[in-house]
Amino acid sequence: MPIQQICTVVEKTWLSHDAVYMVLEAGDMVRQTFRGPGQFVHIKCGSSRLLRRPISVSACMEDSPEDLLSLVFESRGEGTEWLANRAVGDKLDVLGLLGNGFDVDWEGRYLLVGGGIGVPPLRGCAQCAQESDAILGFRSADxxxxxxxxxxxxxxVQIATDDGSLGYHGFVDALVRKTLEQDRDYTAVLACGPKPMLKNVAKVAKEFGVPCQVSLEERMACGVGACLGCATPMADGTMKHVCKDGPVFRAEEVDWNA
Known part of the structure; x- marks a missing residue:
């Protein structure tokens, strides 16, 4: 059951002109609600905004006297702009941890595939697995x-950029294919990023017989499955809520053609 917690900002760094790294003290939120890397929190962004903003958790840890959450997000609209301008010592109204994360076994071996702002949630996967490799995609080096x-x-760690300014010039699914052609001995591919990227990565993983889990992103309002705003079609014809049933699903569950 998620809990509501007043959290303190204890660290904040601008990673680029629009991306922020932020660490929160979160009471016993991790100890009470952690179910796997890839969960998210719902943050109230100022008193004038009715809807909270969902922010993926990059990493979290049980600590004393308070658990710690690290968040990485981009300032894209009024809510996240407000959040990005918080300072160390400020208090935030946080609901979490929400959703279901990646199914990661410490003794497993994983290929982590991220695109853009879908990269940060995979850091928790790297910390929860004894062995992992990463393929990370971005628009450009900056x-x-x-x-x-x-x-x-x-x-x-392999890097791909859309414009070729760093690493491989192209998309991450090409690097996934190249990697699995040479070594398919992975417990699973764990992917987070834009839906077209996830669709292509899932297709390549299926070709090589490697299980794949994907973290979907949808607009959401309530964050707990009540408003139906983040319903997404499944391959079996049902609808599931990204906020409550996900955001992580087995790739074969998702209707990629919807």
């Missing part, structure tokens, strides 16, 4: 996030 952290926590 949009990269957390590369040094992934290099410290993964066996190998």
């Amino acid at each position: 949009k990269t996030l957390l590369i040094d952290e992934f290099r410290a926590e993964c066996g190998s």
Whole structure:
């Protein structure tokens, strides 16, 4: 059951002109509600905005006297702009941890595939698995996030950029294919990013017989499955809520043609 907590900002860094790294003290939120890397929190962004903003958790840890959450997000609208302008010591009204995360076994071996702002939630996967490799995609070199952290926590890290300004010139699914052609001995592919990217990565993983889990992104209002705003079609004809049933699903569950 998610809890509502007044959290304190204890660290904040601008990673680029629009991306923020923020660490919160969160009471015992992690101890009470952690179910796997890839969950999110719902943050009240100022008194004048009715709807909370869903922010993926990059990493979290049980700590004393208060648990810690690290968030990485982009300032894209009024709500996230307000959040990005909070300072160390400010208080935030946070609901979490919400949703279901990736199914990660410490003894497993994982290929982490992220695109853009979908990269940060995979850091928790790297910390929860004994062995992982990462393929991270960005629009350009100036949009990269957390590369040094992934290099410290993964066996190998490959970078792709849309414009070729860093690493491979192209999309991450091409690197996934190249990697699995050489080594398909992974417990699973864990992917987070734009839906077209997820569709292509899931297709490649299926070709090589490697299980794939994907984290979907949808607009949401309530964050707990009550408003139906984030309903998404499944392959079996049903509808599931990204906020409550996800955001992480097995790739074969999703209707990629919807």
